[in-house]
Each structure stands twice: as C-alpha cells, then as structure tokens.
Amino acid sequence: MIKVEKLTKRYGGITAVDEISFEVGKGEITGFLGPNGAGKSTTMRMLACYLPPTSGRAQVAGYDVFADSIRAREHIGYMPENVPLPPDMRVREYLAYRAKLKGVPGRRVKERVGDVTELCNLEGVDHKFIGALSKGYRQRVGLADAMVHEPDLLILDEPTIGLDPNQIRQVRTLIKNLSRHHTILLSTHILPEVEMVCSRVIIINGGKIEAVGTPETLRETLQDRGRTRLEARVGDTSAAVKKLKALDGVREVDCSEGKEWNTFLLHVEADVREKVFVLAKAEGWAVRELSRRAVSLEEVFVEVTHHEEI
Amino acid sequence: MKRFGTLFGREVSRTLKQPLAYVVLFFFLILTGINFQAGVLAMNAEAGTTTSVEAFFNSLLFWFPFLLVFPLLTMRLFSEEYKLGTIETLMTAPVGDAEVVLAKFFGALVFYAVLWLPSLLYFGAFWWVTGQAPVEAPGSILGAYAMLALVGAFYISLGCLASALTDNQIVAGISAFALLCMMFFLGILWFFFPMTSPALQSLAYYFSTIQHMADFSRGIFDSRPVVFYTSFTSFTLFLTYHALQYRRWRA
Numbered sequence: 001m002i003k004v005e006k007l008t009k010r011y012g013g014i015t016a017v018d019e020i021s022f023e024v025g026k027g028e029i030t031g032f033l034g035p036n037g038a039g040k041s042t043t044m045r046m047l048a049c050y051l052p053p054t055s056g057r058a059q060v061a062g063y064d065v066f067a068d069s070i071r072a073r074e075h076i077g078y079m080p081e082n083v084p085l086p087p088d089m090r091v092r093e094y095l096a097y098r099a100k101l102k103g104v105p106g107r108r109v110k111e112r113v114g115d116v117t118e119l120c121n122l123e124g125v126d127h128k129f130i131g132a133l134s135k136g137y138r139q140r141v142g143l144a145d146a147m148v149h150e151p152d153l154l155i156l157d158e159p160t161i162g163l164d165p166n167q168i169r170q171v172r173t174l175i176k177n178l179s180r181h182h183t184i185l186l187s188t189h190i191l192p193e194v195e196m197v198c199s200r201v202i203i204i205n206g207g208k209i210e211a212v213g214t215p216e217t218l219r220e221t222l223q224d225r226g227r228t229r230l231e232a233r234v235g236d237t238s239a240a241v242k243k244l245k246a247l248d249g250v251r252e253v254d255c256s257e258g259k260e261w262n263t264f265l266l267h268v269e270a271d272v273r274e275k276v277f278v279l280a281k282a283e284g285w286a287v288r289e290l291s292r293r294a295v296s297l298e299e300v301f302v303e304v305t306h307h308e309e310i
Numbered sequence: 311m312k313r314f315g316t317l318f319g320r321e322v323s324r325t326l327k328q329p330l331a332y333v334v335l336f337f338f339l340i341l342t343g344i345n346f347q348a349g350v351l352a353m354n355a356e357a358g359t360t361t362s363v364e365a366f367f368n369s370l371l372f373w374f375p376f377l378l379v380f381p382l383l384t385m386r387l388f389s390e391e392y393k394l395g396t397i398e399t400l401m402t403a404p405v406g407d408a409e410v411v412l413a414k415f416f417g418a419l420v421f422y423a424v425l426w427l428p429s430l431l432y433f434g435a436f437w438w439v440t441g442q443a444p445v446e447a448p449g450s451i452l453g454a455y456a457m458l459a460l461v462g463a464f465y466i467s468l469g470c471l472a473s474a475l476t477d478n479q480i481v482a483g484i485s486a487f488a489l490l491c492m493m494f495f496l497g498i499l500w501f502f503f504p505m506t507s508p509a510l511q512s513l514a515y516y517f518s519t520i521q522h523m524a525d526f527s528r529g530i531f532d533s534r535p536v537v538f539y540t541s542f543t544s545f546t547l548f549l550t551y552h553a554l555q556y557r558r559w560r561a
Binding site: 011045048049050051052070071073074076078080082084085086087088097098100101102103145 | 312313316317320324327328394395396397398399401402403404405406558559560
C-alpha cells in the first residue's frame, strides 16, 4: 500500500528525514514511533502529498505522491496533528463539504456523511459549530473527515494526543475497528498505544529508521541485550564483581550489598544466565535469584532512540 | 477543475457567514450613499454637462471606500487557512493548487459584486424620482461597471497574493493596501506629465485608474485598460499560485 524509497526532506540546513525506506502492506496497522522532532510528522506530510520531498520516492496505492499527487490523494485519508478544522462550519456541513471535495458522488454524500457520523459517534453534535466542540469531538470529526471518502489508506498523525483516558480508549477501539477496511499508518509517542493497536512498528529517530518489526520481535531482539539480576550470598563482594565482569557478554556489573545477600545487576549483551549459574556453582555461591528482566517496548524505544543502556 | 464548484461554494459561504462582511457592507453603503447624494446636490447647484453616473464614479468619496474595501475583502483568504492549519487538510484533498487560488479569487469577487449591486438602485431611484435617465447613453453606465469589475479583479488578485504570502491577516491586509496604493498612485503620475513627453504620457495612461474610470464612465471604450487589467490580474494570480506552492516547499 505504501512504498517509500530513500525519502529525504531538508529544510534549509536541517535534514528532517534522511533517506528512509520502508513498505507497508495492505490491511496493516503500522505505528510510527519516535520522540518529538524525529521526523514522524514530516514523513507523514510527505506521504499525504502536502510536503514535496527533497529527494527520494514514495508511492501510495501505486501512485507516486509527487508526480501523480491528485490520484494518490484520492486514496489517502489524512488527519494532521492537532486536527485543524474551520470553526465556522457545522459538523455535518463540514463533512459533506469534505466528501464532495474528495470526490464522493453527489448522491452518495449524505449516506457517507451519515456512515462516518455514526462510526465516530458524532450523532449528538452533528448540528453544532466545530468551534464549539471539545477536543475529543474535534479529534473524532478529524477522523470522520479522513475516512469520509472511503480511502484505502488512513494516515493519522498523533490521533490520541491531548485526549483524556476514556477518549483515548474510544479512539483506539475505533482505529482497531477501522483496520478491517483500511490500511492505517499512525504516529505516536505513546508506547502502550503501539502495543495495543499496531501490528507493526517503525521506530524513527533523528530522521532515520532505527528499527522495524512487530512489537513482539522488537522486544525479543532487545531482551537478550537487557539486564540480568543475580541475588546471591558470596564471600568477597568485590572479587565476585570482578569474576562476573570477566564473563563473556557482560558489560557492567552493579552491586548493591545487603546484610547477607547481595544483589548484582548485570548489563549484558547476550543471555548469560547459564554462564552465571556455572560460575556460581564453581564458586560455591548460594543463589536465590537469577533472572532476566522482561523488556517493555518503552525500553526498546529508549534503547534505540537514545542509545542508552537498559 | 473537477472540484472548483465545491471550493467556490465554500468560499462564498465562508465570506457571507462572517460578521465582518456585514460591517463592511453597512459602512460601504453609507459612504457610497453619501457620495451619490453629494453628486446629485452638486448637479442641482449649477448647470453642467456631467451625468449622475459620471459624478458618482469620479469623486474622492468614490475612490476612498473603493480602495479601502480590498484589504478587508482579501486579507483572510489564505492567511486564515495558514493560521488555522486548515491549509493542510485543504491541500491534501484531491484538489489542484490552481483550483484553490481561482476559487478564492472568484469567491472574493462575488462579495465585491454584492457590495456594488445596491449602487444600481441609486441610479434607479434617481430615474424614478427625477424622471430623467441617469445617463445619456447606456454605454456610460455599462462602461463604469465594466471598469469597476476590471479594476476590482486586479486589486482582488493583489490582495490574494498578499494573503498567500503570510499567515498574519493584519500583515496581509496592510501589504495588500500598500500594493494597490502603489498601483493606484502610479496612475496619478499621469497628471504630472502633461503634454511635455507624449511617450511617457502614454505609458502613464496604462496605470491611471482614475483616467480609465473617467473615460469609461463617459462611455468611451478603450481596449488598452481592458488588456492591462486582465493581463495583470492573470499575472498576479499566477504569482499567487507560486506563492502558495513556495510556502509548501519551504514549510
């Protein structure tokens, strides 16, 4: 559905998006994850045919977003960040206008507006002025607008930002339901959202793609690079630390001494539990815990975006 | 140009739904009404050859509200969309940039026509009350309104350009006013080049809106101003189209 090849965007001297390439298949919900200023919005704006790329190519539904922009736009429903809407229009009037603008045939406009109004739970407010709506309703009007012309692809830039927890839930459920008929690309910096909603994650940072995969595979690849915890009774703490550090795959050892039991936190590059066990057995340490910490997507995110150890 | 109708309809309703439109209309009608009355009073005071149409379209009281109305008409066309961010939803719908520019231009032109339509009533009332035709030849009134449309289209296009360049409505309004004053007062130079240099004078005539109006409201048709205004309007709209694209390239 989306095919991006070496897409680049430069503003003045700053490279906001740096030669990124990825593909999104039909029916996928892809989460675009990254810290603020990572280039998420810029990439989405280029895909939505708003910003022309500096170099590289992007295709949506087989149409080039730059050369065949109008055709591509007919297949895209785009909801920009902060959902800009005209305050002087009523909800129903706005959706009808947008439907016509996006090429819904006249006889189907009413039906489509009715459908999206129902789908986004806007029935109660459809005669209100958009300027008088709360943030949650505005967000839903934005979503309704994005899908009023039944696009193949929905591009949603931060769809849940600024909503209260109940509204966030509603929007997430809505997005999940939409995936039956649409391919969805959404951006966020809220990690649980990605784990709950997305089937695939693209982590972007500093204009570059850092990692791609399902939330599970991303977690697995990082799991080995996590921390291992050892709680044991050792004779000489500093000697134990030295010995642990000497193990292959251990980068750093933190030790917190207790009265009797010491806790060692091993920063590792691979799964070293077996080696630790063998060492403890040889040294005669009494071990009461040897475990690998489960890694959350949040930690994956921090790891790949800040290159920090976890 | 498939979606032009939808965009145009939206522009017209957007203009007619804002309170500013009615404030402008109200004061505009007062000023043009006073202008018309002043013309009629002057004609009453002494015998002359001017018609009420000529008196109406060639007084200071005509030019003052005429020039003032364009910035108010055009300043929000693009600036407001930039400010609200709705330009992003607009330009990601399957519409061409040229369609957007033309829809906004013609939308403003419609409101401009709404402003001037009531003035036809003045001449109707004059006819009805005095029993005299407001003009001696129909060409005079046709010419005056044709010139009104031509100059109006050009000045509106200048306003479009100013608005497409900034997201601040005030800045857009003031730059539009500066641009059209520049064009307007360039035309006044005509009066400073009397018969001394025929070449300079014929060049200055191109820019002299006041002189064009004086000629046309007398029923004199000259193709030069028609070509001048239509070509300058098209050129300015072309620049507006590029300003709109430039902002996206840069944004």
